[in-house]
Amino acid sequence: MTHHHGHQQTEPRDPAEFWEGFYAEKGQIWSGNPNDLLVREVADLPPGTVxxxxxAEGGDxxxxxxxxxxxTGVDVSATAIARAAQLAAQRGVTDSITFERHDLNATFPEGRFDLVCAQYFHSPVEQEGERQRTLRRASEAVAPGGLLLIVSHYGWPTWMTEPRHDVHFPGTAEVVAFLNLDDRxxxxxxxxxxxxxTSPDGVEGTRSDHVVRARLSA
Structure with missing residues (x-):
């Protein structure tokens, strides 16, 4: 759940340093609730491994x-993982979750999963090619018969007239193209x-997100 906007270009450019600073500089950032498009796509699925x-802070x-x-929850920020583990303990699901710290440009969790999901997997301190490689690696972690679910922003909200980063938001066709999925x-x-x-200042507008869902044959 890396909704990753709102920082000036003077921020550190190393992903681990950037995200640790993002979480460590203030208290809880996210609501603790799941992303609603994840809920829409997953609520009716039979549970398995994910x-x-x-x-992030563990809401999903x-x-x-x-x-x-x-x-298996993965983030690059140790502070985010600690908060996620605390939330899991508060909600009584510690035994069902393993949190791992990874810089996904360097290491990736082992195993294959019935569901692999990336919710708002954007970052102002990584190149688009790095994100693409990580999402292709994510597809390789899907077990036969399983799902890959990618939910992404499709642009800045309409009320944001001066975005603080030059971030590329690929559309669904571009996501499918760079995943380069084979005929399975x-x-x-x-x-x-x-x-x-709605902006922090109360300006109303809209925001568009997109969903790509792909299934690997059994």
Whole structure:
């Protein structure tokens, strides 16, 4: 759940340093609730094993564990992982979640999973090619019959007239293209969802996100 905007270009350019600073400089950042598009896509699935890339403070991972999934949550920030583990303990699902710290440009969790999900896996301190390589590696971690679920922002919110970063937001067709999935895969969904969005100053607008869901044949 790396909704990663709102920092000036003077921030550290090393991903681990950047995200540790992002979480360590203040208290809890996210609500602790799951992302609503994850809920939409996963709520009716039978639980199995799931890899949550960019698990942040654990809202998605804990929600999945509460529904019977065996979760591996991954983030580059030790502070985020500590908060996620605390949330899991508070909600009584510690036994169902393993949190691992990885810089996914360098290391990746072992194993294959019934569901691999990347929610808002954006970063202002990484190149688009690095994100693409990580998401291709994510597809390789899907078990036969399993799903790859990518939820991403499709642009800045309409109320943001001066974005603080030059970030490329690929569309669904671009995501599918760079995943380079072979004929064992079926892309089940390419969807764009536009919802109301309000700025910190109360300016109303909209924000668009997109969903790519692909299934590996059994």
């Amino acid at each position: 890899l949550d890339l960019g698990s 991972a804990v929600w999945l564990a509460e529904r019977g999934w065996r979760v 895969w079926t892309v089940e969904l390419e969807d764009v969802v536009t919802r109301p969005s």
